Amino acid sequence: MIDPKSLRDDFPALQQRLQSRGEYDLGPLRELDQAQRTLEQQCHQLQARSNEIGRLVGQKLKARLSAQDPDVQMLTQEGNSLKIQLAELEPRLRELKGRLEQALLMIPNPPSPLTPLGKDEGDNRLCHTWGEPRLPDFPVLPHWEIGESLGLMNFTRATRMAQSRFVALVGAGAALERALIQFMLDRQTQAGYLEVAPPLLVNTQALTATGQLPKFGEESFRCAQDDLWLIPTAEVPLTNLYSGEIIPGGSLPIYHCAYTPCFRREAGSYGRDTRGLIRLHQFNKIELVKLVHPQTSEAEHQTLLGDAEAILQALELPYRVVELCTGDLGFSACRCFDLEVWLPSAGNYREISSCSNFGDFQARRGNIRFKEPGQKGTQFVHTLNGSGLAVGRTMAAILENYQQADGRVKLPAVLQPYLNREFL
RNA sequence: GGAGAGGUGGCUGAGUGGUCGAAAGCGACAGAUUGCUAAUCUGUUGUACGGUACGAAAGGCCGUACCGAGGGUUCGAAUCCCUCCCUCUCCGCCA
Numbered sequence: 001m002i003d004p005k006s007l008r009d010d011f012p013a014l015q016q017r018l019q020s021r022g023e024y025d026l027g028p029l030r031e032l033d034q035a036q037r038t039l040e041q042q043c044h045q046l047q048a049r050s051n052e053i054g055r056l057v058g059q060k061l062k063a064r065l066s067a068q069d070p071d072v073q074m075l076t077q078e079g080n081s082l083k084i085q086l087a088e089l090e091p092r093l094r095e096l097k098g099r100l101e102q103a104l105l106m107i108p109n110p111p112s113p114l115t116p117l118g119k120d121e122g123d124n125r126l127c128h129t130w131g132e133p134r135l136p137d138f139p140v141l142p143h144w145e146i147g148e149s150l151g152l153m154n155f156t157r158a159t160r161m162a163q164s165r166f167v168a169l170v171g172a173g174a175a176l177e178r179a180l181i182q183f184m185l186d187r188q189t190q191a192g193y194l195e196v197a198p199p200l201l202v203n204t205q206a207l208t209a210t211g212q213l214p215k216f217g218e219e220s221f222r223c224a225q226d227d228l229w230l231i232p233t234a235e236v237p238l239t240n241l242y243s244g245e246i247i248p249g250g251s252l253p254i255y256h257c258a259y260t261p262c263f264r265r266e267a268g269s270y271g272r273d274t275r276g277l278i279r280l281h282q283f284n285k286i287e288l289v290k291l292v293h294p295q296t297s298e299a300e301h302q303t304l305l306g307d308a309e310a311i312l313q314a315l316e317l318p319y320r321v322v323e324l325c326t327g328d329l330g331f332s333a334c335r336c337f338d339l340e341v342w343l344p345s346a347g348n349y350r351e352i353s354s355c356s357n358f359g360d361f362q363a364r365r366g367n368i369r370f371k372e373p374g375q376k377g378t379q380f381v382h383t384l385n386g387s388g389l390a391v392g393r394t395m396a397a398i399l400e401n402y403q404q405a406d407g408r409v410k411l412p413a414v415l416q417p418y419l420n421r422e423f424l
Numbered sequence: 425g426g427a428g429a430g431g432u433g434g435c436u437g438a439g440u441g442g443u444c445g446a447a448a449g450c451g452a453c454a455g456a457u458u459g460c461u462a463a464u465c466u467g468u469u470g471u472a473c474g475g476u477a478c479g480a481a482a483g484g485c486c487g488u489a490c491c492g493a494g495g496g497u498u499c500g501a502a503u504c505c506c507u508c509c510c511u512c513u514c515c516g517c518c519a
Contacts, residue, residue, distance in 0.1 A: 040474070044487065048487055051487095053499055056499085058442030076499040077499085078499080079500075248434095377471095378471080
């Protein structure tokens with residue numbers, strides 16, 4: 001959520017930063033904020049007098065005046081008239097407040113000044129590449145063909161019991177997934193992230209805090225009967241671990257990692273990536289989340305990116321880093337780097353991790369604050385997160401990059417100890 | 425699912441209609457003091473929003489809201505009434 005004060009103090013700058021994402025007219029919002037505050041002041045004044053009357057009546061009754069005393073009568077009458085006025089104003093105030101709140105929740109995060117300006121994907125900035133894209137001299141198979149021919153995965157049966165965009169991993173396929181999870185968690189906990197096994201179902205408030213709601217409800221699976229949602233990413237439970245809390249300043253920064261399945265409805269992506277592990281309704285991911293002091297969030301973002309990159313490097317998978325431009329930025333992010341892994345069958349790079357800085361955007365929505373020791377007041381933390389990494393896409397990248405002329409797949413050296421074998 | 429208990433400030437816990445934002449204790453912070461790894465004494469100690477003829481500023485002052493959430497009764501609600509949520513205990517079921 002944006003700072004409502006910036007609507008008043010910093011309006012032109014705010015408007016301009018938001019417009020770098022696309023079209024946003026904040027004018028109506030500013031008027032709403034103005035109207036709300038005027039009305040609120042009116043109510044406060046009436047309430048103040050009403051409180052005073054309450055106090056006076058109390059004093060008089062204590063001084064053994066009877067309730068029928070003219071003084072008391074006059075006060076209670078005034079109190080009654082105030083009550084009538086408030087009964088009219090308060091519902092209007094509540095309504096305005098609700099509308100303002102809803103409108104604020106729909107405003108995306110203004111991009112960081114560091115984010116390159118641009119309209120869409122085409123304007124993203126290539127930061128650097130790592131490793132040499134492989135193009136073997138034998139016919140390259142897509143990972144789902146490799147996977148099915150080696151008996152690692154089965155799409156037909158998974159689809160029969162569930163829906164399209166589901167997979168059942170089998171035998172060494174399931175073991176490889178598990179090994180990757182273990183490997184990634186080992187690395188990230190060594191890098192200083194405290195592992196959490198969070199709830200996979202969360203409430204509406206949690207999804208609102210991280211920004212998936214109210215705008216993107218159709219992207220998540222909802223259990224209507226209990227008003228709970230399947231998490232689309234562990235970002236949601238990890239960030240919400242501290243919602244509503246005031247963290248002692250000395251406890252920052254906080255680093256968490258988690259392995260969780262993620263669930264996405266993929267509404268609106270019909271026909272895209274219909275085969276393979278790239279776009280499933282259920283997939284596994286290791287997520288990294290940081291809660292940090294605002295002054296350090298830029299530096300923390302870079303090290304977070306490095307922690308995600310380290311996994312690809314350890315697996316010796318070629319990749320590149322792309323910084324998203326203002327027009328391509330996710331709703332909640334103010335700055336974002338994507339890691340894209342080389343996929344030989346596509347002859348292209350494919351997103352495997354997204355490392356975002358959210359500034360105080362999520363912290364405001366989730367009310368996550370910290371208090372500097374010795375200082376008055378509280379501040380919102382900055383939140384960051386990144387995939388470290390998406391497991392299914394990593395598996396796809398391994399199968400394709402490590403396929404051999406004889407149809408087998410050689411395992412990356414760091415994974416061999418986890419699976420006790422060299423080839424799949 | 426059945427029966428019961430309960431949700432108060434960082435924590436424990438008092439408070440059943442009238443200056444209660446809330447006693448007390450603990451903790452924390454600041455100062456004082458004692459020759460001893462700590463004790464004692466004193467003081468301070470929630471959050472948010474708004475206003476401001478104060479202040480260079482930090483801040484001060486004024487107001488409003490918050491005792492699980494939302495309604496209601498009343499001149500006045502932590503306290504009474506209604507609805508909802510959550511937690512705990514016992515029983516049942518169950519990985």
